[in-house]
Amino acid sequence: MPTRRALLAAAAAGLALRPAAAAAPARLACLEWTTAEMLLSLGVAPMAVCDTKGYRDWVAAPELPADTIDLGSRGEPNLELLQALKPELILAVFDSGFERSDFAPYAPLFDVPFHSETPYEGAQEETLRLGERIGRAAEAAALVARTEAEIAAARARLRHDPDVPVCPFSFFDDRHLRIYGGGLLQDVLAQLGLRSAWAGPVSDWGVATVGLEQLAAIGEARLVCLEPVPPHARRLMAESTLWAHLPAVRRGPMAVIPTVWPFGGLAAASRFAGLLADQLA
Numbered sequence: 001m002p003t004r005r006a007l008l009a010a011a012a013a014g015l016a017l018r019p020a021a022a023a024a025p026a027r028l029a030c031l032e033w034t035t036a037e038m039l040l041s042l043g044v045a046p047m048a049v050c051d052t053k054g055y056r057d058w059v060a061a062p063e064l065p066a067d068t069i070d071l072g073s074r075g076e077p078n079l080e081l082l083q084a085l086k087p088e089l090i091l092a093v094f095d096s097g098f099e100r101s102d103f104a105p106y107a108p109l110f111d112v113p114f115h116s117e118t119p120y121e122g123a124q125e126e127t128l129r130l131g132e133r134i135g136r137a138a139e140a141a142a143l144v145a146r147t148e149a150e151i152a153a154a155r156a157r158l159r160h161d162p163d164v165p166v167c168p169f170s171f172f173d174d175r176h177l178r179i180y181g182g183g184l185l186q187d188v189l190a191q192l193g194l195r196s197a198w199a200g201p202v203s204d205w206g207v208a209t210v211g212l213e214q215l216a217a218i219g220e221a222r223l224v225c226l227e228p229v230p231p232h233a234r235r236l237m238a239e240s241t242l243w244a245h246l247p248a249v250r251r252g253p254m255a256v257i258p259t260v261w262p263f264g265g266l267a268a269a270s271r272f273a274g275l276l277a278d279q280l281a
Contacts, residue, residue: 001142010093015107015267017047019028019226023170024133024134024135024136025087025089026088027085027086027088027090028046028087028088028090028134029046029047029048029049029071029082029085029087029089029090029091030046030051030071030090030091030092031050031051031074031077031090031091031092031098031103032074032092032093032098033049033050033058033059033261033263034057034093034112034261034263034264034265035092035093035112035130036049036055036059036064036266037059037062037089037261037265037268038091038112038127038266038267039130039134039145040062040064040129040267041127041139041265041266042130042131042134042139042143042196045064045261046067046068046091046177047087048069048071048081048082048085048087049064049068049070049071049072050071050073050074050107050128051070051073051074051079052064052068053070054074057258058228058259058261059259059261059264059268060103060154060177060259060260061106061259061271062267064259067082070076074096076185077096077175079102079103081105081224083106087106087107088107088108089109089110089133090103090107090110090112090114091110091112091130092110093111093112093114093135093263094111094112094116101272110133112126112228114204114205114236116182116204116205116206117185118146118270119127119183119206120184120187120188123146123264123265123266124144125199125204126265127140127143127265127266128140128144129210131143136167143266144266146270147266147267148229150270150273151188151191151192151260151269151273152222154273154274154276155192155193155273155277157277158192158193158194158196158276158277159214159280159281162193162195163195164197164221164222165196165197165218165221165222166183166193166197166221166222166276167179167196167215167218167221167222167223167224167248168180168189168196169185169225169226170226170262171230171232171273172209173230174209176210177203177210177211177212178207178208178209179198179210180206180226181196181199181200181202181207181208182205182206183202183206183207183262183263184253184259184263184264184268184272185194185206185272186206186276187269188269188273189270191273192273192276192277194262195248197218197221197222197248199217202216207262212243212246213242213244215231215246216246216247218247218248219247219248220247220248220251221248221251222248222254222255222280223248223255224255224256225254225255225256225257225258225261226257226259226260226262227256227257227259228259255279255280257272257275257276257277260272260275
């Protein structure tokens with residue numbers, strides 16, 4: 001029986017050879033950041049995205065063009081503006097809380113399903129499907145191959161004891177952290193030959209929001225903090241006795257890497273692998 005990897009490669013080859021759709025949509029609107037990242041990674045700039053400032057703060061790359069129209073908050077997109085823009089396609093991870101019926105009157109919808117069990121493979125599949133839908137099949141197939149090569153290159157230059165687990169996280173508030181104990185980042189860790197430090201439960205999105213004291217459970221793991229690091233977190237790290245006495249903190253040093261969107265697609269996977277390898281090289 002063919003492996004999943006072989007089937008995916010065959011699908012990529014088939015899409016790359018298929019001619020681009022004659023009427024590929026040009027006016028694209030994204031209700032959240034994952035689909036915006038996916039479009040940009042295929043060389044296509046969305047006309048409009050919800051919360052463009054948030055994208056620049058929390059996703060960062062690929063860079064969102066300065067003239068991208070802001071559709072309002074991700075929780076409550078501006079439907080009047082959306083209607084006025086007359087998009088040809090509306091994209092979203094509808095599993096993240098959007099009702100399809102709210103947006104179907106304005107344009108055809110492209111739904112990227114959330115893959116909780118296999119997020120990296122899901123990102124590959126959805127990249128190929130999106131590429132076919134917008135006339136970028138060859139670019140999508142090339143992105144799948146390039147991402148695999150970039151992760152392999154990151155693994156080759158990595159210099160980290162595989163017996164020391166790794167804990168990617170970000171600060172939530174002055175008493176809580178978001179540990180990425182599942183999801184895309186954990187898939188990338190596995191491809192890099194690294195072990196996750198978090199063995200506790202996570203949400204469907206692969207996140208555990210925990211109190212600061214629960215970080216003691218990971219022992220002397222290698223902490224990897226995703227920027228942005230808010231001012232209150234910097235004060236905590238400088239002043240908190242509890243923080244200073246955590247086994248992972250005492251082991252040190254904590255790695256801090258630039259912004260990566262933990263719920264992103266192939267661009268986020270490649271970016272995380274490269275930044276982590278730079279820190280652990």
